[in-house]
Amino acid sequence: MALLTGKVAIVTGxxxxxxxxxxETFHREGALVFAVDISGRQEEIAARLGAGCxxxxxxxxxxxxxAAAISDTVQRAGRLDILVNNAGIDGQIxxxxxxxxxxFDRVMSVNAKSVFLGMKYAIPEMLKSGGGAxxxxxxxxxxxxxxxxxxxxxxxxxxxxxxxxxxxxYAQKGIRVNAICPGPTRxxxxxxxxxxxxxxxxxxxxxxxxxxxxxxxxxxxxxxSDLSSYVTGTYLAVxxxxxxx
Numbered sequence: 294m295a296l297l298t299g300k301v302a303i304v305t306g307x308x309x310x311x312x313x314x315x316x317e318t319f320h321r322e323g324a325l326v327f328a329v330d331i332s333g334r335q336e337e338i339a340a341r342l343g344a345g346c347x348x349x350x351x352x353x354x355x356x357x358x359x360a361a362a363i364s365d366t367v368q369r370a371g372r373l374d375i376l377v378n379n380a381g382i383d384g385q386i387x388x389x390x391x392x393x394x395x396x397f398d399r400v401m402s403v404n405a406k407s408v409f410l411g412m413k414y415a416i417p418e419m420l421k422s423g424g425g426a427x428x429x430x431x432x433x434x435x436x437x438x439x440x441x442x443x444x445x446x447x448x449x450x451x452x453x454x455x456x457x458x459x460x461x462x463y464a465q466k467g468i469r470v471n472a473i474c475p476g477p478t479r480x481x482x483x484x485x486x487x488x489x490x491x492x493x494x495x496x497x498x499x500x501x502x503x504x505x506x507x508x509x510x511x512x513x514x515x516x517x518s519d520l521s522s523y524v525t526g527t528y529l530a531v532x533x534x535x536x537x538x
Contacts, residue, residue, distance in 0.1 A: 295323030296518040301370040303327045303363065305353050305411065306380030308334030310480030311430060314506035315377055315513050320346050322514060324375065327366045329353065331380075353380045353407040356414075363414045372422045375517045376415040378408040378452075379430040386490075389443045397444040404448035408455050416459070416468060424467020426517045429456045430509075431472040433532050439490070453528060460526030469525035471516045476532030479503040500533030 302319050306312035307328035316328045316335075320342050328335040329349045339348040349365060351358040367373055384400035385393055408429050419425030432449040439446055453472055460470035477494045495503060512531045515521050530536050 295321070296514060296520065297375070298323035300324045300374040300517075301327075301366065301372050302375035302377065302517070303329060303366055303373065303411075303415070304377040304379060305329045305351075305407065306430070307338065307348075308332040311475065311478060311506045311509045311513075312377075312379040313338055314510035315379060316346065317342065318507065318510040318514050319375070319377075319517070322518075325370055327362070327370075329362050329380075353378075353410065354402040356410055359407065359410045360414045363411075363418060367418050373415055373418040374422070374425045375428070376411055376419075376425070377428045377430070377513055377517065378411045379428075379513075380404075380407050381430060381448075384442070384444045386441045388441055392443055397447075400444035401448050401451070404445070405451035405455070408452050412455070412459050412470070416463065419468050420466060425469075426521075427456075427459065427468065427470040428513045428516045429453075429470070429472040430513075431456065431474045431528055433474050433476050433530065433535055435472070435474055435528070436530070436536060441490075456528065457526050464525055469516075469521070471521070471524060471526070472528040473509060473512050473516065474528050474530045474532060475504060475509050476530070476535045477503050478506060478509060480506060494535070497538050498533040498535045499538055502533065504531060504533065 302324045308330035335348040339346040351362040353359045381404045385396045431452040434446045435449040435453040456472040
């Protein structure tokens with residue numbers, strides 16, 4: 294049997310990269326997937342996958358939008374079992390003293406506030422049906438600093454602490470909360486980062502290559518499924534041993 298048969302899942306940042314790969318993987322594993330994005334590209338993915346994948350448009354940094362997406366999901370599917378908070382942006386590349394304040398706020402809102410909002414509105418729905426699983430996309434930047442990325446590192450650090458806090462709060466109520474920490478992954482976001490930064494990260498990654506988004510999706514699948522039924526409050530570094538180097 295597929296690992297997510299009968300489960301209802303919301304995936305944010307579903308229009309490309311890791312999010313799109315998670316949508317495809319969850320769909321293949323039997324979940325009814327609601328693909329949430331602001332770009333419109335979730336429509337193309339849903340059209341390609343067909344039945345079992347529903348596109349929703351939302352700006353997940355805005356409470357009303359995220360709440361509406363979760364409400365729409367529950368109205369259509371009757372429940373919510375899995376939430377993957379994956380939406381994220383890289384933001385400006387600049388030294389801390391030169392970083393634009395408005396840009397800092399934007400990155401924190403998309404990367405960290407959205408995770409808070411997703412859990413705020415998803416957890417009550419999960420409690421109604423006896424529990425669920427939440428997977429938050431953090432980063433190796435949750436664990437170590439990267440020069441000229443103060444907002445990104447701060448936001449991803451926040452994701453990790455939000456994950457740990459919610460896991461502690463709901464451990465006895467049937468809700469597991471974990472995070473994945475991707476290393477360098479071949480996505481549109483990494484295409485926009487300075488080439489020398491990415492090359493440096495890849496060069497110091499023992500496995501010596503980019504991750505494919507499907508490899509991150511498989512990690513999210515593990516944490517969302519019953520295979521990880523005793524795992525909560527932690528992170529899975531999917532980084533080619535970057536953190537050990």
